[in-house]
Amino acid sequence: NAGVTQTPKFQVLKTGQSMTLQCAQDMNHEYMSWYRQDPGMGLRLIHYSVGAGITDQGEVPNGYNVSRSTTEDFPLRLLSAAPSQTSVYFCASSIGTGTGANVLTFGAGSRLTVL
Amino acid sequence: TQLLEQSPQFLSIQEGENLTVYCNSSSVFSSLQWYRQEPGEGPVLLVTVVTGGEVKKLKRLTFQFGDARKDSSLHITAAQPGDTGLYLCAGGAGTSYGKLTFGQGTILTVHP
Numbered sequence: 001n002a003g004v005t006q007t008p009k010f011q012v013l014k015t016g017q018s019m020t021l022q023c024a025q026d027m028n029h030e031y032m033s034w035y036r037q038d039p040g041m042g043l044r045l046i047h048y049s050v051g052a053g054i055t056d057q058g059e060v061p062n063g064y065n066v067s068r069s070t071t072e073d074f075p076l077r078l079l080s081a082a083p084s085q086t087s088v089y090f091c092a093s094s095i096g097t098g099t100g101a102n103v104l105t106f107g108a109g110s111r112l113t114v115l
Numbered sequence: 116t117q118l119l120e121q122s123p124q125f126l127s128i129q130e131g132e133n134l135t136v137y138c139n140s141s142s143v144f145s146s147l148q149w150y151r152q153e154p155g156e157g158p159v160l161l162v163t164v165v166t167g168g169e170v171k172k173l174k175r176l177t178f179q180f181g182d183a184r185k186d187s188s189l190h191i192t193a194a195q196p197g198d199t200g201l202y203l204c205a206g207g208a209g210t211s212y213g214k215l216t217f218g219q220g221t222i223l224t225v226h227p
Contacts, residue, residue, distance in 0.1 A: 004157075035217075041219060042119075042121070042217035042218050043217040048214055090157050090158075092157070103163065106157025106158050106159070108155070109156070
């Protein structure tokens with residue numbers, strides 16, 4: 001059981017470069033999301049998706065793009081990296097029961113440094 | 116925007132001591148979850164509480180959801196070094212699916 005798989009685990013970028021963080025889940029979960037984790041700020045929601053073809057913005061969406069072409073994959077794109085995007089990024093998925101009590105299954109995280 | 120204030124941010128105690136972590140909000144949540152995170156890993160769910168006044172126990176950990184569903188607490192009895200980690204509370208509202216609001220987290224260090 002792979003669960004939620006994130007790649008790469010570590011990445012260093014220069015300001016202005018673009019890259020994609022990959023996220024795949026094998027649990028047939030409807031809901032997927034991306035969070036960033038910064039010291040003293042918990043996890044903040046970047047973008048989320050309630051199913052293939054449907055995405056929406058979270059709390060801190062600026063500078064990030066997402067798409068959801070399949071149930072399994074939910075990549076996060078940084079179009080022009082900035083030092084403020086240095087963070088640890090977590091992808092998560094859950095069954096979409098719509099009760100507000102869904103359990104999130106997280107990936108192991110991707111640590112991004114922008115120089 | 117719903118906010119969750121978690122306190123304390125840091126907690127350093129000796130093995131055998133008791134501790135309580137608090138999670139407070141001015142907003143009502145339909146559920147409150149507690150996660151634990153180890154270095155280099157993603158958060159892992161400890162418990163979900165959904166009913167106001169609900170108390171759940173997980174071995175030495177006791178979780179409580181406030182009567183008004185605006186606050187929660189995590190109490191650890193006789194802490195052990197294996198309890199060391201980052202504890203996060205997260206609130207869900209209405210039909211939010213997995214769109215949770217997280218607290219800032221509490222870094223717990225239990226010294227042998």
